[in-house]
Each structure stands twice: as structure tokens, then as C-alpha cells.
Amino acid sequence: MRLFKLPFKNNKEDILGESESRLVNIPKHIAIIMDGNGRWAKKRGLPRVAGHREGMDNVKRIVKAANHFNIEVLTLYAFSTENWKRPSKEVEYIMKLPIDFLQHYLPELVEENVRIQTIGEIDNLPKNTKLAIMRAKEETVNNSGLILNIAINYGSRFEMIQSVKEICQDVQSGKYQIEDITESTLEERLYTSHIDDPDLLIRTSGELRLSNFMLWQAAYTELWFTDTLWPDFSFEEFEKAINDFQKRKRRYGGI
Numbered sequence: 001m002r003l004f005k006l007p008f009k010n011n012k013e014d015i016l017g018e019s020e021s022r023l024v025n026i027p028k029h030i031a032i033i034m035d036g037n038g039r040w041a042k043k044r045g046l047p048r049v050a051g052h053r054e055g056m057d058n059v060k061r062i063v064k065a066a067n068h069f070n071i072e073v074l075t076l077y078a079f080s081t082e083n084w085k086r087p088s089k090e091v092e093y094i095m096k097l098p099i100d101f102l103q104h105y106l107p108e109l110v111e112e113n114v115r116i117q118t119i120g121e122i123d124n125l126p127k128n129t130k131l132a133i134m135r136a137k138e139e140t141v142n143n144s145g146l147i148l149n150i151a152i153n154y155g156s157r158f159e160m161i162q163s164v165k166e167i168c169q170d171v172q173s174g175k176y177q178i179e180d181i182t183e184s185t186l187e188e189r190l191y192t193s194h195i196d197d198p199d200l201l202i203r204t205s206g207e208l209r210l211s212n213f214m215l216w217q218a219a220y221t222e223l224w225f226t227d228t229l230w231p232d233f234s235f236e237e238f239e240k241a242i243n244d245f246q247k248r249k250r251r252y253g254g255i
């Protein structure tokens with residue numbers, strides 16, 4: 001089954017008609033663990049950073065694809081809280097990628113009505129990386145199209161611990177009673193408080209784990225794995241993942 005092609009965001013109704021468009025079970029939020037850059041480079045006898053560069057270029061292609069399929073939020077795991085353990089030269093290189101990416105592509109992203117957001121501790125990023133990201137967020141704040149949500153210096157456990165600490169403070173100060181704590185109390189304090197949970201999570205490169213990525217948010221997310229290394233992950237494979245999602249039955253614990 002091929003997907004309906006939706007060339008421009010917000011045109012869904014115009015192209016398909018209201019009743020047909022409801023049949024298009026497109027995930028609203030797709031999250032991707034972009035894995036395999038190092039192996040992509042190694043296979044070609046190149047330094048690992050060449051894989052990251054190629055991976056960055058693929059971000060552009062997949063953002064375009066997400067826009068094409070009318071996805072509302074695309075969350076990309078660019079750097080985890082654990083990735084600081086890598087050799088400092090590699091970390092330095094990865095930290096420059098958002099700067100390069102935004103220098104090259106921001107005008108095009110603005111034109112495509114993409115809004116840039118982040119999850120993670122951006123205050124602890126190198127100054128120039130943080131500045132480039134802040135500027136891109138500001139420049140795209142009024143865009144109403146795809147949200148490109150970059151997970152950078154992101155760790156799900158840290159995110160949850162921070163939220164729990166805040167709740168404890170609120171309990172200590174008397175703002176909350178312990179009995180009042182619900183799922184929403186924690187959710188409201190996550191980086192993702194303003195966006196829905198991912199519907200579909202894709203991980204490339206054959207690894208079958210979540211690696212501290214959106215552990216709370218992915219409770220009912222459909223998972224999709226591929227052996228393809230991130231730099232080779234194509235428009236066609238992205239479409240295949242969405243196609244498979246369209247066939248899944250989501251029961252959220254019900255029957």
C-alpha cells in the first residue's frame with residue numbers, strides 16, 4: 001500500500017476531502033534514534049566524524065520527507081547525556097553539527113514553515129552551539145508547520161529525576177499533597193510537556209533498544225527498527241515505516 005502523497009502541509013483537506021483524510025492514519029509525532037553513523041564511516045574507511053557529517057545531511061532529507069507526509073512533530077536524538085563519554089574530538093565535532101546544519105539549512109527550513117524546538121539541557125552545551133540553536137528557535141517561533149524537535153544533551157532518566165525533584169519541592173512547600181500526584185503532574189514537568197507522545201519511534205542500524213530516549217513518553221509508542229545505518233536511511237524507508245505504522249492496531253492496554 002502506498003501512502004497518500006501530501007505535498008504541502010495544511011493542504012490535506014483540499015487534496016483528499018475531509019472524510020478521506022481521516023482514513024489516512026499518519027503518525028502525528030515520529031521520533032528517531034539516528035544510529036550507525038560511525039559504522040557507516042568505518043565501512044568506507046573514513047573517520048567516524050565523516051559518518052556524523054553524512055548523518056547531518058540526512059537530517060535535511062528526512063525533515064523534507066516528514067514535511068511531505070504531513071507529520072506534525074519530528075523528534076531526532078542528536079546527542080544523549082551519555083554521549084559525553086565519547087572521545088573529546090568526536091564530541092567537539094558533533095557539537096559543531098547543529099551550527100553547520102542551521103547555517104546551511106535554516107533559510108530553507110524557514111521557507112518550509114518548520115519550527116525548531118529542542119529537548120535536553122541546552123544550557124550545558126558549548127556556547128556557540130547553544131547560540132545557534134537559540135537563534136533558530138527564535139527565528140522559527142511563529143512557524144506553524146512541522147516541529148523539528150532536536151533532542152540534544154537529552155537523557156530520559158535525567159528528565160524524569162528533574163521532574164520528580166520539582167514535585168518534591170512542591171510537596172515540601174505545601175503546593176501539592178502527595179495524594180494529588182498523577183501522571184499529569186510528572187508529564188507537565190517533562191521537556192515534552194507541550195507536545196504529544198510519539199506515535200512511532202524509529203531506530204536505525206540494527207540496535208534494538210531505547211538507550212535512555214523518551215522512556216516515559218514511549219510507553220505506548222509503536223516501535224520500528226531497521227538495519228539501515230542512519231546516513232543511508234532514505235525517503236523510501238521512512239515511507240515504509242509510516243506504511244507499517246498505518247497497519248498497526250493500537251490498543252493502549254485495552255482490547
Ligand code: FPP
Pocket residue numbers: 034035036037038039040052055056059076077078079080083094097098101102150205230
Ligand atoms: C549515533 O551514531 C549518532 C550520534 C551520536 C550523533 C547523531 C548526530 C547527527 C546525525 C547530526 C545531528 C544534527 C542535527 C542538526 C540534528 P553512532 O556514532 O553511535 O554510530 P555507531 O553506533 O555506528 O558508532
